[in-house]
Amino acid sequence: MVKQHVESAINGKIRCDACPVMCYIADGRSGACDRYANVAGELIRVDPLTVIEATLSDGGKVVPFMADSQGEWDGDIVHSARHFVTAVGAGTTYPDYKPAPFIVSQKQDGVDMVTVVTEGIFSYCGAKVKIDTDRFLGPESAAVRVDGEQIGHVMTGEYGSQMLSLGGVHHLTGGSKKEGRVTCDALLQLCNRQAVEMTIDGGASLIVKAGTAPIINGVEEQRMRVGCGSATIGMFAKQWLGHVDEVVVVDDHITGVLSEHQAGKLLDVQPTGIKIKGRRSTPGRYFQVAEPGTGWGGTNISDPLSIIGDFDQKTAYPGLRMLMVSTTGEQFGYYVLDENLVPILQSTLPAPLQQSVDIIAENCEPALASVLFMGGAGGSLRAGVTTNPVRLTRSVKDALTHVSCGGAPAYVWPGGGITVMADVMDMPSNSFGYVPTPALVAPIEFTMRLADYQALGGHMEAIVPIEEALGLAERKLAPVADRAWPTDGRNFRWGA
Template sequence: MSEVAQTKAERVKPEKIRCDACPVLCFIAEGKSGACDRYANHSGDLVRVDPLTVIERGAPAVAFLDQGDNAQEWDGDLIQGSRTFVTAVGAGTTYPDYKPAPFIVSQEVDGVDMVTVVTEGIYSYCGVKVKIDTDRFIGHERAVVRVKGEAIGHVMTSEYGSKMLSLGGVEHLTGGSKSEGRVTCDALMNLCNREAVTMQIDEGVEITVQAGMAPIINGAPEKLMRVGCGSATIGMFARQWQPYVDEVIVVDDHITGVLSEHEAGKQLDMRPSGIKIKGRRSTPGRYFQVAEPGTGWGGTDIEDPLTILKPADPKKAWAGLRLLMVSTTGEQWAYYELDEDLIPQPAQISEKLRVSADRIAENCEPSMCSVLFMGGAGGSLRAGVTENPVALTRSVKDALTYVSCGGAEAYVWPGGGITVMVDVMDMPSNSFGYVPTPALVAPIEFTLRREDYGALGGHMDHIRDAAGVVNDAVRRVLPAPSQPDPHKAQRDKREGRR
């Protein structure tokens, strides 16, 4: 070869390879990764960048119902101590999904030959449900939730002691502008990977949400989840208050309680106090709409609790009447005594009454954000499991196939399709990725007996023994605790061990 020809040959760039792991179909140069950062060109081979993840010691197992000769006895133990479970985290996808799943592994569990099919699904139809433990107002129901100015979801109906958000979904991922889709996908992935995401709620607050951590509302970390509504709080603590006070008002945005009017106060023979409050009276001792929603006392907009009081009834009230006003978390309280004009005046609280007020806070659970991934395992994903996709759906509904996400137990919604919901705190870290379509990438596993897998038309020729899959290159993790410590993530973050 001439010197000129050799120099020209040296200038020829290595050929790019095409990634078929998602509809974007990136061309990837040697040593580079695709747009999703999940696949790369390694010496001309398309490789998954993140390692396959397995769960050691304590993978989920399931008792299968069988009325025939193969009926199995089950001792109620869901944890197989010596079993290694191959998750779909790092497994790769099967787009286009006429191909078998990346890993179809078998292993024997208690004498039964089990098969687990693992794949990282591409979810355009997905989102997260966020539970925020707080009684503070964050925004009106149906208010739009935004990140970087883009709508990514909305506020849902409140639950007991918690506010709820519904984020993501196909309308935000693909139904809006390109920027809306990208921001939504990024926010969902970060939330599912337990990262902090700051959001602005229309006509509401700025809130930072992170799975397993306390919410930060308008820059202030929330501490406690309320013990109950105002009425429930009275029911819990009426007997402890009764010897030391004449009236207690528990301020709450939803149901404010008045002890002497409440049935609990009546059964304790408490004298009617004549203390009257604003709002709409419901059943005795229970009042709605005493103030506007806000971030003050009991989720209202008040900072001075006396603003919800009307003038006392002179026929019932008396000078020296002892009045305790307290919030549903016990974080705010104030003690008053009525003067000769029946006007509440700040007074020194007795130690025993102070202890009873503190006990409210003691009975509150730590405020925490919970993030649940929710997605539909759609038509083509199932083709990676079986040649007849509807057979997989029927097998799941018949409880013959156990569905997990990253090894974590998934709740399968009733009705058509395979719609799953899973707590991201139960999954291995960094279980989620994305493709620039945009869509979220999440692990899903289907576990069933080998004979049942064959019966639903599974890809039997692609089954591999689990021992041959679990090598030194895989990432090994322990299963999530059945009852995670709500304080652990916050302690680890403070101590730099995240």
């Protein structure tokens, strides 16, 4: 457990200065955030300091049979000293004038490196949620609610996914106390990979949990669509050739029609006289064939024939074969035109067409909910790194400083400030905490060369060797597979 500096004590209670709430904590009790406790008169960080350590199976390099950057080879087959101290369980810099809890030095590939470790108090934070489904969740910009309180809104949809923007300073601090509390609690659960129930105004109810399939209106999603209707036509047109005369791939965004599509033209598929309701775009591509919903291809229809008008009697003919299928392959129907050119649903699907539907389904990736933490590392947090915070910002922008969150790679947005985004599935479990201001507490690490740290005005007097930090670590984890090591030289621009 990591000890925290104590500013004052009154009547046997310690006044914790780890956040603006400034709790007085009695012996044997924890503060409002459950992160700090009074143990026999000492303020202790409750959660364990977490270290990532690599083994050979996790990507560690074999030590050559000669002197390496650490000295003569001692018989160790792997870099057992390959550790990275995360900010999980490290403690915070608040009230910000003091150095970060851990400023750790170590050699990496013969270069003196420094990692500055702190748990940031993020009032300016939120989560971007990607939900792999073509189901209609709600109108764009519609409110997302938990316990009746708005915690975010629906964003513009992306290819095969619905997107939510949750949290942010206005929901955390700009509304009622309940709105802030509910928003903070929902963000905390989502970022710690727990399930959250939410509703969308004018749309669906859903349960979201990072790394699992979303549950929409009580039904667990299975597949992410293979593509829009037009893309599906292009991908699988050859498989239908000779087995069917027309294919319609129903999709809320772009419904595809094989005989009119360029893929069908190049394969010499003959016109069928089909008429699609909706707004025609380029040949074989139709917009707005139906309203958004949870039916075929993310539309509100249960009968695909409802998007088809009367066939052209000059072109269509009795016996014309037509396949209608959704973009996930979950819904499909095989029709044959009768003497009146009316599509009649057939009881069985020919084997070649069943195979094509199965291939569409096979090409659909499993439905998944992804949660990305997003926060702005403000001036106060940066002061724990350097006496001149703007230099840290410039160092990050110049790729001299690598930013990670709990050891996970963080994407740094362009433009001013240090706005980071990280996949919570890449971070250690229970990486996030909260303070009742309300705000999330999230780990963040800044790694750079020792010389660069000194140049940006770093707290040189607070640097400790990694061995000292490792002595306090209580949780050691293997790195996430296929992720760059946080201190890998490829993460940096090595300047002169």
